Amino acid sequence: MTGKTVTRADLAESVFRKVGLSRTESAELVETVIDEICHAIVRGETVKLSSFATFQVRNKKERIGRNPKTGEEVPISPRRVMTFKASNVLKQRVLKSHLSRKAKKKPVSPEA
Known part of the structure; x- marks a missing residue:
């Protein structure tokens, strides 16, 4: 990175x-x-940028969570959250970039 x-x-x-x-x-x-x-x-609209990503708002229902320190149950109120989903094109570009960087860093093994 x-x-x-x-x-x-x-x-x-x-x-x-x-x-x-x-x-x-x-x-x-x-x-x-x-x-x-x-x-x-x-x-609340979905935003789709072709070959990049989709941004979407989702409604989450109320649920019961747990305080990790005390173990006490706590209600988590309903809310709206935004999600980001990368397109397959973007995912492939990231993977290709990662693989090319990895190949460049690969050490040359000495021939025996």
Whole structure:
């Protein structure tokens, strides 16, 4: 892992370099896309970005949980949670990247 985090600024810079919009327009475009995704998720809609992922809101029912320290049963209230499901295309790209990195790091065994 590289430890690098991609930020909104990084996305805007990428749009600036690849699309040719100004830096301000690129930042506004990225912000608009992120806002639209957020608003759709808050409305309870499913957001599907083909070849990337699906974001979905699910309702969880009330259930009984347990305090791990005391063992005491505690009710967990019903809530809405967002789920992220990577597409098969993204999963394959991650796997391919992992395998290629693993192959590069493989030590060369001495010939006997």
